[in-house]
Amino acid sequence: MTLKSVLLFLLLAQTILVSSGHISQEMEEEEEVMDVDEGTNMTIQCKGRDGIVKNPNNTYWTHDHTWFGPKKEHVLPDGSLQLLQVTRQFSGHYKCLQKPNHLVKDVRLIVRGPPPPPTRVSVRPATVLAVVAFHYDMPEEQEQDPVKLHLVYRPIHSEDWHLLPHHISPTQKEVDVFKLEPNTTYEFCLWANNSYGPSSNVTVIATTLHEMTEIELARQLLEVSQGFTPKAWIVAVLVSLVVINVFVGVMAVLYCRYYKTHTAGKDDPERIELVPHIIENPAYQVDQPLAVAGPSSADGSSSLRRSPQSPPALV
Structure with a gap:
C-alpha cells in the first residue's frame, strides 16, 4: 500500500466521521x-x-x-x-x-391569528336566486381553531344588508341565495371568521336576470310561430295520422289473435245438450236401424228381419 493510498483512506475516514457526527447531532x-x-x-x-x-x-x-x-x-x-x-x-x-x-x-x-379570506369567489345569478361559489384552503395551523364563513348581500342602491340565517362550512363549495328581485344588481360580501377575528372581505357584484312579462312572452311566442312555414305544420299532421293508423292496426291484429285463441277450444252447444240424454237413457238411439229383407222362402214369400242394434255412439 503506497503512501498516497493511505492518505486517501485517512481522508475518507475523517469525512465519514465528521458527517456521522453532524447527522447524529441533528x-x-x-x-x-x-x-x-x-x-x-x-x-x-x-x-x-x-x-x-x-x-x-x-x-x-x-x-x-x-x-x-x-x-x-x-x-x-x-x-x-x-x-x-x-x-x-x-x-x-x-x-x-x-x-x-x-x-x-x-x-x-x-x-x-384571523383566518385567510376565501378565494375564487364567483356569483351565478338567476331570476330570483343566485349561487355563490368559493374555495377555501384551511391553513395547517388553523386546524385546531374552527373557521366559519359568513355571507351578506344587499341591492346596490340599498344600505340594508341581508345575512344568511346559517353559517357556511369551509368544506362547502357553493351556497344558494333565495328571494332576490329580478333585474336587480346585488353586492355579495363573503369572509371567514375564527376565535381571533374576521378575515378581509371578498366582494362580488352581480345582476339577476330579467323577468319576462306576459306581453314580452307573447311577443317571443309570436316571433317563434312566424318562423314556422305551413309545410312544416302539414308534414307534422301527416306524420301524426300515420302513427295513429299504424297503432290502431297493430291493436286490431292483436285483438283478433287474442279472440281466436280463447274461442277455438269451446264445444258446440248442440253437442253439449246431447250428452245428458245419453247418460240418462243408455238405450237412446240417435238413428233408428232400418229393416233388412231376408232370403225368400220356398213359397216365394220373403221375411223381414231387423238389423242388430248397434250401441249408441257416444260423442
Missing part, C-alpha cells in the same frame, strides 16, 4: 414548537441543550431551508433571531446554524 436536536399571535414581536434564542451560545458571530438562520429575505428579520449580536410584527408568512421551520454547517436549534413557529 438527530439529537429535537424540534421545538412555538406559538405566537399575529402582529406581535418575538425573539428566538439560538441556544442548544447546554444553554450556551458558542461563536455568535458565526451564527446564521434559515427559514424553511431558505435564507432570510424580509427586512423585519434580524440576527442579534448574541445570535438570537428577532421577528417584528409577525404575520402568517412567518410560520414555518427555523434553524439556527453555525458555520460551517452545525445545527444548534430547530424551531417550528406557528402564527395564530
